[in-house]
Amino acid sequence: DIQMTQSPSSLSASVGDRVTITCQTSQDINNSLNWYQQKPGKAPKLLIYDASNLETGVPSRFSGSGSGTDFTFSISSLQPEDIATYYCQQYDNLPLTFGGGTKVEMK
Amino acid sequence: QVQLVESGGGVVQPGRSRRLSCVASGFTFNNYGMHWVRQAPGKGLEWVAITWYDGVNKYYADSVKGRFTISRDNSKNTLYLQMDSLRAEDTAVYYCARDKSGTSLYAMDVWGQGTTVTVSS
Numbered sequence: 001d002i003q004m005t006q007s008p009s010s011l012s013a014s015v016g017d018r019v020t021i022t023c024q025t026s027q028d029i030n031n032s033l034n035w036y037q038q039k040p041g042k043a044p045k046l047l048i049y050d051a052s053n054l055e056t057g058v059p060s061r062f063s064g065s066g067s068g069t070d071f072t073f074s075i076s077s078l079q080p081e082d083i084a085t086y087y088c089q090q091y092d093n094l095p096l097t098f099g100g101g102t103k104v105e106m107k
Numbered sequence: 108q109v110q111l112v113e114s115g116g117g118v119v120q121p122g123r124s125r126r127l128s129c130v131a132s133g134f135t136f137n138n139y140g141m142h143w144v145r146q147a148p149g150k151g152l153e154w155v156a157i158t159w160y161d162g163v164n165k166y167y168a169d170s171v172k173g174r175f176t177i178s179r180d181n182s183k184n185t186l187y188l189q190m191d192s193l194r195a196e197d198t199a200v201y202y203c204a205r206d207k208s209g210t211s212l213y214a215m216d217v218w219g220q221g222t223t224v225t226v227s228s
Contacts, residue, residue, distance in 0.1 A: 049214035
């Protein structure tokens with residue numbers, strides 16, 4: 001199984017701050033990585049697919065980059081509605097695996 | 108609009124069975140692969156199973172292999188998860204999710220609201 005190491009597990013930031021989350025995989029997955037946002041009590045929502053492609057309707061302040069084993073997810077200017085937990089997920093190989101999540105809180 | 112609605116959750120005793128359903132609307136169901144993903148209380152996301160567009164090929168997480176069965180009825184736009192020999196560690200919110208692809212792995216772009224399964228005596 002491909003192991004996903006996501007960091008940090010939590011962070012606190014202010015409105016307007018740039019937020020960065022990293023995801024490292026245990027083997028090369030090319031760009032087969034997605035990022036999801038999950039708000040409390042809600043289903044996950046796809047934000048980024050193929051490591052860097054913005055899903056339709058997702059604000060442009062969200063972005064993703066990376067390939068191989070190292071990936072980065074960023075929010076360029078944190079907004080109050082971005083408070084959520086974010087997960088990376090690989091689809092290079094079964095079983096599909098998720099990172100442990102990063103809880104983003106407002107300072 | 109594009110929508111997935113799960114049902115079938117509830118409290119079930121260890122060792123018993125439960126079947127979850129997920130009804131799709133707003134898109135051509137038989138064009139897409141479909142997943143089940145679960146989330147234990149206070150924990151992260153765990154992928155459970157996938158079926159391709161035609162319901163022939165199916166794959167499972169090791170944690171549920173041999174106990175859970177994913178299936179679909181394309182004539183009813185419905186995805187199922189038959190869960191047998193349930194254990195306490197199967198307690199979770201179960202989500203169905205659409206894959207962007209019909210025949211390969213990609214991204215889960217549409218999710219249901221989830222249905223809660225609690226395994227307890």
